[in-house]
Amino acid sequence: MNCSGAILDPRRPARPGARSGFTLAEVLAALVFMAIVIPVALEGLSIASRVGEVAARKTEAALVAERILNENIVTTNWDRGIQNGVVWQGLREFRWSLRNEPWNQDPNLTTLRLLSVEVTYTARGQEFNLQLNTLVDSQNPYTLTNLVQ
Numbered sequence: 001m002n003c004s005g006a007i008l009d010p011r012r013p014a015r016p017g018a019r020s021g022f023t024l025a026e027v028l029a030a031l032v033f034m035a036i037v038i039p040v041a042l043e044g045l046s047i048a049s050r051v052g053e054v055a056a057r058k059t060e061a062a063l064v065a066e067r068i069l070n071e072n073i074v075t076t077n078w079d080r081g082i083q084n085g086v087v088w089q090g091l092r093e094f095r096w097s098l099r100n101e102p103w104n105q106d107p108n109l110t111t112l113r114l115l116s117v118e119v120t121y122t123a124r125g126q127e128f129n130l131q132l133n134t135l136v137d138s139q140n141p142y143t144l145t146n147l148v149q
Contacts, residue, residue: 050124057092057123058130064094065119065132072098073136078115095120103135111138 022030064087072078084097096119103114118131 054123054128057121058128060089060092061094061119061121061128061130062132064089064096065117065130068096068098068117068119069115069132069134072115073134078113078136079138092121112136113138 068087072083077083078098078100080100082097082099084095087094087096096117099116099118101114101116103112106112112135114133115136116131116133118129120127120129122128
């Protein structure tokens with residue numbers, strides 16, 4: 001009801017001769033806006049998908065690198081010079097290379113060695129590399145004389 005007591009019909013325009021709806025200019029403006037926004041949004045989704053896949057592969061490569069470093073330190077195979085190989089993590093192939101170099105950052109410590117493992121992986125048809133480093137003591141701390149003392 002309005003002020004005069006008449007009942008308003010929601011299907012009828014508020015004033016005589018008025019029509020509700022969009023003008024042609026408003027419809028065209030909305031179509032132009034959508035034509036700009038949709039490709040930009042799709043490109044954003046594509047980039048986010050690529051970044052997510054590369055990040056997932058990088059995480060897997062870091063796990064592979066950590067496992068190779070740990071295995072070589074525990075088995076003391078790290079002192080054999082340059083080593084390389086291929087590891088399968090699930091359905092993906094990761095190539096790796098392990099290097100053993102002197103660590104010259106502290107001249108007083110001549111027994112420390114720098115172990116570097118580089119893992120190469122593929123994501124979205126592109127090759128990426130990940131490098132992980134650690135320091136090891138080149139003198140075996142578990143010699144028989146050390147264990148007896």
